[in-house]
Amino acid sequence: MSKKYHVTTTVNGDEYEYLCEPQQTLLDVLRDELMLTGTKEGCATGDCGACTVMVDGTMICSCLMLAVEGDGKKIETIEGMAKGDDLHPLQRNFLELNGLQCGICTPGILIAAKALLERNPDPSETEVRYWLAGNLCRCTGYDKIIRSVLAAAKEMRGA
Amino acid sequence: MNSLRYEAPSSLGDAIALLARASGTSRILAGGTDVIVQMETDVIEPELVVDIKRIPELRQIAVENGAFRVGAAVTGMELTDHRAFCEAWPGVVDGVKLIGSMQIKGRATMGGNLCNASPAADSVPALIAAGAIARIAGPNGTRDVAVEDIPTGPGKTSLAKGEIIVSFLFPPRPARSGDAYLRMTPRTEMDIAVVGVGVNIVLDAGGVCTAARVSLGAVAPTALLVKEAGAALLGSRFDAPALDRLAQAAGAACRPIDDKRGTKEYRVNVAGVLAKRAALVAVERARQNPTGRSI
Numbered sequence: 221m222s223k224k225y226h227v228t229t230t231v232n233g234d235e236y237e238y239l240c241e242p243q244q245t246l247l248d249v250l251r252d253e254l255m256l257t258g259t260k261e262g263c264a265t266g267d268c269g270a271c272t273v274m275v276d277g278t279m280i281c282s283c284l285m286l287a288v289e290g291d292g293k294k295i296e297t298i299e300g301m302a303k304g305d306d307l308h309p310l311q312r313n314f315l316e317l318n319g320l321q322c323g324i325c326t327p328g329i330l331i332a333a334k335a336l337l338e339r340n341p342d343p344s345e346t347e348v349r350y351w352l353a354g355n356l357c358r359c360t361g362y363d364k365i366i367r368s369v370l371a372a373a374k375e376m377r378g379a
Numbered sequence: 380m381n382s383l384r385y386e387a388p389s390s391l392g393d394a395i396a397l398l399a400r401a402s403g404t405s406r407i408l409a410g411g412t413d414v415i416v417q418m419e420t421d422v423i424e425p426e427l428v429v430d431i432k433r434i435p436e437l438r439q440i441a442v443e444n445g446a447f448r449v450g451a452a453v454t455g456m457e458l459t460d461h462r463a464f465c466e467a468w469p470g471v472v473d474g475v476k477l478i479g480s481m482q483i484k485g486r487a488t489m490g491g492n493l494c495n496a497s498p499a500a501d502s503v504p505a506l507i508a509a510g511a512i513a514r515i516a517g518p519n520g521t522r523d524v525a526v527e528d529i530p531t532g533p534g535k536t537s538l539a540k541g542e543i544i545v546s547f548l549f550p551p552r553p554a555r556s557g558d559a560y561l562r563m564t565p566r567t568e569m570d571i572a573v574v575g576v577g578v579n580i581v582l583d584a585g586g587v588c589t590a591a592r593v594s595l596g597a598v599a600p601t602a603l604l605v606k607e608a609g610a611a612l613l614g615s616r617f618d619a620p621a622l623d624r625l626a627q628a629a630g631a632a633c634r635p636i637d638d639k640r641g642t643k644e645y646r647v648n649v650a651g652v653l654a655k656r657a658a659l660v661a662v663e664r665a666r667q668n669p670t671g672r673s674i
Contacts (some may be wrong), residue, residue, distance in 0.1 A: 222383045242385035242428065243418060265416045267569070269482055278456060285486065286408070288385050289430060308561050321624040330482065353482020353568035 224375050229290045231256065232300030239346030240287040248272045250289035250297060258298035262356070269355035272328035273297050279335045281354075298327035301334065308335055310372040321359035329355045333369045341377050343369060387430040391437075391516055391545065393496040394429050399518040399541030405470050407543060408432075410486035412479065413495040434543050439441060440464060446551045451505025451513075451544040451556045459484065461462070467672040468525060468549060469664055470577055470657075471559025474505030480569060488563065490544045495532040499572040499597040503530065505560040507604050510550050517542030517546035526606030529592070530601040554671040555582040557664030561657040562596070565650045572597040573641040576629065580612060581659050582665050588612045593625070593654060598633035603631040608654060609661045626651030641650040 224239040231254065235270045237251050248293030250256045250273070264283045271282040274296035301308045310330050313319065315352075320326040329352060336343060343351065348363070348369050356364060385408075388394045398405055403426035406414050406612045417423045431437050437452035440461055447464055455475045458464060478501050479488050492502045492514070506526045513524050518541040526547070529536050538544070558579035564570035575596030583589050593608035607628040615621030635646035 225385065242383045245415065245419070246418055259396065266412055266479070266483055269480060278454070280449075280481050280485040282412075283419075284412050284483075286385065286411065286428075286430075289387075289408075289411075291433075335481075350568065352483055354482045365526045379463055 225288045227288060227291045229293050229295055231295045232297060238287070238369070242288055244284065244287045244296070245283050246275075246285040246287045246290055247314070248271070248284040250282060250295075256297055256299050260324050260327055262324065265303060267354075267356070268325070268327050268328075269332065270328045272325060272331045272355065274335065274364060279332055296331070298299075299329060308334070309370065309375045313368045313372040313375065314365075317364055317368040317371060319360070319365045325355060325357040329365060333372070336369070337373050337376060341373060343370075380648070383425060384427050385429065385430065387433050389433045389435075391543065394434060394543060395430050395541050396518060397427065397641060398543070403427070405429065407494070409437075409488045412483050412487045412534045413491060428600065430671060431543060432576045435521050439546075443548065444551070447549045448514075449489065449547050449549070451546055452488045453516055455484030455487050455489075456481070458489070467552045468509060468558060470579060470661060471509050471511075471549075473560040474502040474575070474577065477501040477560075477572075478488070485658040492583065493526065493529055494536055494538070494544060496532070496534050496536050496601070498530075498533055498602065499601055500602065501560070501562060501572060501575055501596070503602040504556070504575045504577035504594035504596040506547065506577075507602055508579040508592045509558055510558070510579065510592060511547045513547055515542050516545050516546045521545075521547070527602065527604040532600045542608060550669075552672040555584070555665045555668060556670055556671065557661045557666070559657045559660035559664065561653050563653055563658065565588055567597055569656065571640065573648050574598055574653055575602075576650065576653040576657045578654065578661045580658065580661045586616050588615050588617065593628060593629065593658075595650055595654075598635040598650050599625055602632075602633055606627060608632065610656060617658060622655045622658065625654050628636075629654035
C-alpha cells in the first residue's frame with residue numbers, strides 16, 4: 221500500500237482536509253471522500269470534460285490532477301455555483317432553454333461556461349463553441365447548450 | 380500495484396536528486412495530461428512521481444538578453460495569455476493553442492508535450508521552427524540542446540536518467556520575422572494531427588527571405604527539422620516556384636505511417652500543401668512586424 225498524504229484545501233470557500241493515496245485523482249477524492257458528487261466522471265482520460273472544475277481560477281479536468289496536488293489550492297465545483305436556492309443565471313437558462321437532457325455533462329459545461337463568461341462577457345456563438353469543445357454531450361447535439369450560454373451571457377450583461 | 384511515492388520538491392537540485400536516486404520506474408509530473416492518463420490506464424506503474432511545478436525556474440516566463448526564456452512547466456493557458464510572447468511568437472502559440480481543450484491547456488505544458496514524445500505533438504514543430512533551445516539540468520550539470528534533438532522516437536527522448544527540461548530559450552526576434560504552425564485534422568477541434576507544419580522566416584527590407592526554418596510533425600517517428608524545405612525559401616519572395624520547391628522538399632522528407640487518420644500518400648501530399656500555407660501565414664506576420672519585437 222502507498223503512504224497516505226494529508227491535504228488541506230479550499231473547496232467552494234470552505235476549508236477541507238483529506239487523506240489520499242498518491243494515485244487518487246482529484247475527481248476520485250471530490251466524489252468518494254468529500255461526497256461532492258456533482259462533478260461527474262465520464263471518460264477519466266481528459267477527453268470529455270464532465271469532471272471540469274476550477275483550480276486557482278483555471279479550468280481543468282479533475283480526472284487529470286492528482287488529489288495530492290490539491291494541497292493549498294482553491295477549488296471550485298458545481299456545488300458552489302448556486303447561492304442557496306438562488307440559481308446562477310447559467311443554471312436558470314439551461315433549465316429554461318432545455319440545455320440538458322441526461323445531465324451528466326451539465327456540471328462540467330456550466331463550470332466551463334462560467335469560466336468563459338468571466339473572461340469574455342460577450343462571446344460570439346463561434347467562441348462559445350470553441351471554448352466548450354472539450355465538453356462532450358451525447359444527448360443534445362449542442363445547439364440548446366450554446367443557446368443557453370448565449371442567453372445567460374446576455375442576461376448577465378444586463379442587455 | 381506497486382507502492383507509489385509522490386514528491387513535490389521546491390528546488391531543481393532536489394528534483395534531480397530524487398529522480399537520479401530512484402531505483403524503479405519514475406515519472407516527472409508537470410501538467411499530467413499524459414502521465415496521469417498512462418497511470419490511470421496502467422500503461423505505466425511508477426514507484427515515484429516527482430511534481431516539478433513548485434520549482435520556480437520551471438514556472439517563469441522571463442526575458443534574457445532581449446529574448447524569451449519560458450519555463451518548461453508553464454501551462455498552455457499561461458503562455459497563450461502572455462501578450463508579449465504571443466506577439467513575438469504567434470506560430471508557437473498556434474501550436475500550443477491546439478494542444479487539447481481549454482481544460483487540457485489549463486494544465487498541459489510545452490515541456491510535457493516534448494517529453495511525451497508523440498510524433499504528432501502540436502507544439503514541437505513550432506518550437507523546432509522557432510529555433511528554441513531546451514535547457515536541461517541533470518546529475519552531471521546543465522546542457523543546452525536544440526529541441527529537434529530531444530525526441531528520438533515515439534515515446535522516447537535523449538534525456539538521461541535524472542535529467543529535467545528546465546526551460547526553452549527562444550532566439551531574439553529581428554525585424555520582419557514571423558512564424559506559423561498549421562495542422563491537418565479531420566475535425567476542427569479535439570483531434571490529433573495527421574500532419575503539422577511549423578514555419579519561421581525572416582525577410583529583408585525588400586521582402587526577400589533571408590532565413591527560414593521548416594519543421595514537420597506526424598509524418599515520421601519524430602518531428603523533423605527539414606533543412607531542404609527552409610533552403611527552398613531562401614532568397615525568394617515566396618513566389619509560386621519557391622512555394623512549389625518548398626512543398627516538394629517537405630513531401631520528400633516525410634516517412635509517414637499508414638493509419639486510420641491518413642495514408643502515407645495523403646500525409647506526403649498534405650505536408651506540401653500545409654507547408655505552403657504555413658509559409659504564407661508566416662510571411663504575412665513578418666510583414667506586419669517591420670521593426671522586430673522589442674521584448
